[in-house]
Amino acid sequence: MQHSGVMSPGSMEIQVVITPGTGSGELTGISGKLEIRREGKQHHYTLNYELPQRD
DSSP states (O other): OEEEEEEETTEEEEEEEOOTTOOOGGGTTOEEEEEEEEETTEEEEEEEEEOOOOO
């Protein structure tokens, strides 16, 4: 995964992406993004991904 972000007083922008071409085996061709949500002191993570259709 590739992670980049910008933080400033009062705001935070984070982008986490599955690096293209890094999947292998059953994960070959995977793509997607990780969403990070902060509620108070807790962090919640949601991975949205796609896999190519297999024959």
